[in-house]
Amino acid sequence: MFWLLxxxxxxxxxxAGATGGLFPPGPWYRALNKPWFTPPDWVFPVTWLVLYLCMATAGARVAMTEGAGLALALxxxxxxxxxxxxxxxxGLRNIRLGMAVVSFLWLTVFFAMVAHWQVDTLAGVLFVPYLVWVTIAAALNAGVWRMNPDAARNPPDVAS
Structure with a gap:
């Protein structure tokens, strides 16, 4: 049952990860000023693969446990x-709205981690690297916003 879940x-x-292929960074992103701690491009797919394996493992472990409704909803x-x-x-090239989304993502990952931890300790631990990575992503988004106020205020036309 674990492997099916x-x-x-x-x-x-x-x-969720397929959106990276549907909406690649492209020239618009490459032209933006980015914080000094921006990882090299190759780090992103490697990190996401590891995180997705951890998240899937955590979800499957929790799904096999009685009373895990809240953890699964989160x-x-x-x-x-x-x-x-x-x-x-x-896709929309909207830095400010991206910041709002990553902020909600951070909150949901945090609460999912806590809920998973209460159901299955290992499942909660498996969410810790994800929370760290989303924290870095939020800091990157905030840094891009701060360093590119015009692009943040006026997202460029997606067609350009």
Whole structure:
């Protein structure tokens, strides 16, 4: 049963992650000023693969536990915000709205981590690296906003 549940959660993660392929950074993002701590491009897919494996494992472990409704609802909510950030930031090129989305993502990951921890300690621990990465993503989004006030105030036309 674990492997079936793991597969379902992993497909949900990969669905959220597919937005990265649908809305790649492109020239618009490359032209923006970015904080000094911006990781190199290759770090992102490697990190997300590891995080998605951790998230799927945590979700599957919790799904097999009685009374895990809140933890599973929060898992679903965090993956929804996870899948939303890329289309907002890279698709719409909306830095400010991206900041709002990543802020809600951070909150949902935090509460999902706490809820998972209460159901299954290892499942909660598996969310810790995800929270760290979303914290970095939020700091990057905030840094891009601060360093590119004109682009944040006036998102460029997506067609350009």
């Amino acid at each position: 793991f597969s379902v959660f992993l497909v949900a993660c990969l669905g 898992w679903a909510l965090q993956i929804a915000f996870n899948g939303l950030w890329t289309p907002v930031f890279f």
